[in-house]
Amino acid sequence: MPMSSTPDPRPSTDLDALLHPRSVAVVGASANPDSPGHDYLRSLIDFGFAGPIYPVHPREREILGLTVYPNLRDVPGEVEFVISCIPADGVPGLLAACAEKGVRVVQLFTGRFSETGREDAAELEREVLRLAGEAGVRLIGPNCMGLHDPRLGISFRPDLPRRAGPVAFISQSGNNTTEVLLHSDVRGLGFSTALSYGNALDLDESDFLAYLAQDERTKVIGAYIEGVSDGRRFLDALRAAADAKPVVVLKGGRTGAGARSAVSHTAALAGSREVWSGALRQAGAVEVATQEELIDLLVAFAFLSGKPGRRTGVVGGGGGRAVQAADACAEHGLLVPPLTDDIRSRLRERSPDLWDWIGNPVDQSILAGTGAGVSGAAILEMMAESPEFDLLIANIGEDWVLGRPNFARRLAHIVDRFVEIGRASAKPVAFVLGPADSPDEERWRAMESARSALVEAKLAVFPTVERAAWSLSRWVEWAEGRA
Amino acid sequence: MPMSSTPDPRPSTDLDALLHPRSVAVVGASANPDSPGHDYLRSLIDFGFAGPIYPVHPREREILGLTVYPNLRDVPGEVEFVISCIPADGVPGLLAACAEKGVRVVQLFTGRFSETGREDAAELEREVLRLAGEAGVRLIGPNCMGLHDPRLGISFRPDLPRRAGPVAFISQSGNNTTEVLLHSDVRGLGFSTALSYGNALDLDESDFLAYLAQDERTKVIGAYIEGVSDGRRFLDALRAAADAKPVVVLKGGRTGAGARSAVSHTAALAGSREVWSGALRQAGAVEVATQEELIDLLVAFAFLSGKPGRRTGVVGGGGGRAVQAADACAEHGLLVPPLTDDIRSRLRERSPDLWDWIGNPVDQSILAGTGAGVSGAAILEMMAESPEFDLLIANIGEDWVLGRPNFARRLAHIVDRFVEIGRASAKPVAFVLGPADSPDEERWRAMESARSALVEAKLAVFPTVERAAWSLSRWVEWAEGRA
Structure with a gap:
């Protein structure tokens, strides 16, 4: 088992610390402005991330004015958070380096794991989870856009809105996260956190909900969920979040056709609509049917106040x-x-x-x-x-x-x-x-x-x-x- | 009974001719650019109405480069269509002049009739209908914006879209007509005719539907209706129209609150929702619940073609x-x-x-x-x-x-x-x-x-x-x- 330089046998679940890293490396950073490996790096710079930013690439020397390191191991300082844009077969090696560097979180933009429907890819995904556990590293993703936190200065696209505020959004879809951020901005909604978490291999909606329930910057939570792996744990986390603040949920894969599509999107098992609607209601969450309804209710919960009544x-x-x-x-x-x-x-x-x-x-x-x-x-x-x-x-x-x-x-x-x-x-x-x-x-x-x-x-x-x-x-x- | 200079004891119901006048007078024309009496005149000029345009006002001499006549009787040529922007109490006198001039249609922007809920105003409205019948004049309105026909060059607001096309829209609401025209234009919908007809005192939705059913320029009909005075006649006209082309109906005043509001808007008796929905369905019309749905279906019917199927x-x-x-x-x-x-x-x-x-x-x-x-x-x-x-x-x-x-x-x-x-x-x-x-x-x-x-x-x-x-x-x- 690869040993971490600051060994921690039990992965931390203090998400507040994990999601507020003091240093970030982009592994698979790219000089090509039309690539994710460029977008992540430029987002850190443009959003004003205050800590050190380390691009990693085997052949580049400098990107966007930053020194590029050939390997994560070559980075001189501490690295708390790694954004991975390398192909899937490089992830096990990356995790070994992460273990050595004492990295706490790896956000895997890297996709083509279980969502492809292929057994070898699913096997690699299981291996990645096992290696991360051994390395004491928590994972966001794979197959995700990851963290957007304008106060912290992290995002996945340099053009996304800078507006910070009381809304948190978690989503299995990166595309949907982008749409929600753009369409919420013209409605004046600012975000504490937006998190696209894809296949939810390690950290999942339950972890994020538990964190957001107690996050003081967050007054309203929105979620786009295609499926959950542990229904009971999810409902407990959802109930706790909904007790603390309004939670609006858009369930993707409510229908047979949607559920089939969800499998090839995030490998999620969608579950029946009736079961979901009942569970969401019992947990005190508000279910919506479209992204427009989701944004409308985020607006309502963020900006309306007063005594309820119907006149x-x-x-x-x-x-x-x-x-x-x-x-x-x-x-x-x-x-x-x-x-x-x-x-x-x-x-x-x-x-x-x-x-x-x-x-x-x-x-x-x-x-x-x-x-x-x-x-x-x-x-x-x-x-x-x-x-x-x-x-x-x-x-x-x-x-x-x-x-x-x-x-x-x-x-x-x-x-x-x-x-x-x-x-x-x-x-x-x-x-x-x-x-x-x-x-x-x-x-x-x-x-x-x-x-x-x-x-x-x-x-x-x-x-x-x-x-x-x-x-x-x-x-x-x-x-x-x-x- | 005032005699027309070209007497016609039975008012014409040839709406195709009535809605395609060769000459128009704006009675109550105004030099004030922030007034309806200016908007109507300028619309005729800007939309390029080909026939003579006669502004009428007791004191003005020239507006927008056109000679103003102190009274309709003073207009030298024939006048087929009159747009009235004068106060309600002037309408009986106007109708007497219309009878003398052989006017065929008076479009009454003039409001404050039965929609005010006042008995004296309702009495005046009944008098106006009686006088129009005697004068052989057909009425559009009162309390309406009237006709918009970009091919003909008539509209009620100079800034409305010039796009002509296969969609007709009839509406008891002028405000809603404006909204539909503006929001349809960005969807590419062109109009054969749009008609805001307010209180429907004389010509009503049944007349307009019967006309549009056989109008060759019109391939799709949209309607916003708050109430009808003769349900059987309406359903016959609707069925004939829906047999000929798609008809999309937005019913205003579906609820108790909406029906109360409709009375003060167009004095319409709204009727129950269930009765309306059933009747619309039986007549072959497509009912919608919002203006967005209305425009979506006008788009669908105007632009989609092919064999129906669901795959x-x-x-x-x-x-x-x-x-x-x-x-x-x-x-x-x-x-x-x-x-x-x-x-x-x-x-x-x-x-x-x-x-x-x-x-x-x-x-x-x-x-x-x-x-x-x-x-x-x-x-x-x-x-x-x-x-x-x-x-x-x-x-x-x-x-x-x-x-x-x-x-x-x-x-x-x-x-x-x-x-x-x-x-x-x-x-x-x-x-x-x-x-x-x-x-x-x-x-x-x-x-x-x-x-x-x-x-x-x-x-x-x-x-x-x-x-x-x-x-x-x-x-x-x-x-x-x-x-």
Whole structure:
């Protein structure tokens, strides 16, 4: 058995230390900017990893200004964390070197193990696990993108968002981790940790959940899971995590077709949908069916706060939006009560011509007419102050604004007022703003500014009123369960 | 009874002629660029209406370079179509002038009739209907944005898309019409007609459906309906339309809260959800629950063609996407069969190291590794040619590409290949590309080019794989019903 220079017969399970290394080596570092071995190295540099970074490659001398070592054994200092981008058959040799260097964690981007469905590859994977155990090294992966921690300065792609924050995401899929990070960033979500862990050969979802349950930087946990090897251990870890903070789970391989695909992706045994849904519910986790739903609920749990309740006040958007908002609320179990007598009497003072026509949801096109004397924002403020409303939905109504002269200034003004009210409100407020996807540059910029102003204020923004209503409803269910 | 200068005691129901006027007057035209009376006029000019355009206003002399007439009676030429932006109490007088001028249609942007819930306003509305009947004038509205027909050169907002095409949309909501037009344009949908018809006082959804059923420019009909006054007449018209072409209906006011909101929006009596769903199904229309679903199905019906079947081939995106695609297909009733022996033997030739690991869905990350020797596009082509697949889903996988060097060129290359295959395929192909909503200008431009290339090739593009699978499934159900 290869001996470590700082021998530790029992692999450490102090994940907090393992996931916060003070030095990192990239084995299989590459000068080719179109390769993972380059991406990992450049990510460490660009994200600002504070400790020493050691590229390892048998023939290169310098990459991105860093001295390259021909072998891990040649690295002069201590190495706590190794990122492996070498082919699978080199991993046993790497683990021997890791043992000598006292490495604590090896993150295996390296794939083509059991997920190929081949017996020789699966045999090599078992051998890797055995060697790691002997070496006192913990493994992340194989077949994974690994750790993304913007505070620490580690990531797997230099272009990923730098935004740090209260959300943790663990995923068997690297592709899905990238998608979630990119699509969460435009929603304003910052991450404590994101972890793509592939085949979960050693460290697995249960380890990560146990760690995140007690991680103080993490307030919300999201997970994409294809399969687990130890169901009981997983449910214990999940229950502990869900007791501590909201946990949102997207289960991949819920169907026969999905399960077959999962086997060739991460060699995961997916299990039946009914068993999974029941187990997730019993453990107190929130199950979602799509990546969009996952991100919507991460937004809801990260940004909504207040007392749960279902009486919803809705403003903004024209008449069609008002009707569709009411339908969406009702279909997702929210209530849309009439305006209170108090609000109606205040509207009567300010808008004697129209007050009796204004309802909940507030049809913004009524207020846009002549002689309204009251704005949607003003009514949102009244609802925020009224004890008769628990939740608020604020439609920005950008499609109308974009047709007006000076739309950029006008949109900014509406957003400013809504941001002010959203920040001051003790109640959960869901804002509705569609994507900044206009082919016209001026409109894209105006929408992008609106989006940015809302999410930088840490407000919960949803792209449609239906997704806002659905998310509020799931948030209320969860919060009621905690009350 | 006021007499028309070209008297016609029975109002015309030849909607094709009524909706293709040769001359238009905007009564209540305005020099204020932030007013509907300006928007209507400028839309006629900017969309290139070919006939004479007459602004009418008691005090203005010239607006946007056009001579303004103090009264409709003062207009020198014939006026077939009047757009009214004057207050409600002026409408009876306007109808008297319309009778004298032989006007055939009055489109009433003018609102504050029965939708206010006030008895005097409802009484005025009944008077308006009576006067219009006497004058031989047909009404669109009141309380509507009216007609958008880019070929004819009529619209209600100068910034709306100019794209003409095979889709018709009728809607009780002007706001929703604007949203549908803007959000359909980035999906490549062109419109024969869009019609916001508000309170449906005279011409209503039944008239419009009967017209669109036989309109040769229209291949697909979408409708947003809050309520109908004559259920039997509506169902007859809907059945006739749905027999002729696909009709997608979004029903507003499905819930108690939505129905209450609909009353104050368009004075519509919404009816129960169950009755509506059953009636729509019996009539052969396709019911949807959100505006996103509506647009997804307009895309499907406008761009998908081929024989219906459920055996789906999926390419593109990484392993997580592959698993989620398989789940989405299976959950929406599509089949995800294994690759055929023929395709496998061709893969074996081109990719001896990996062929046995590649499945359906195709995990693009396997192909991105060294030694794959085959691209996702090449496998998509094999599936397009194989008799064992009925439907195809092509994930662009842009989130991975955006992290590579020269991502713009690379994305364009992938899209070019997919466009080529999509155009050549006799089978329905759904492309999956997320919104071009990056805050980064270079990424926005790259995504915008990708989107544009796909939709200009008249390919069906969906923002998520789940929405693609759902839309394909609904398309297959519809097409099977016609087979």
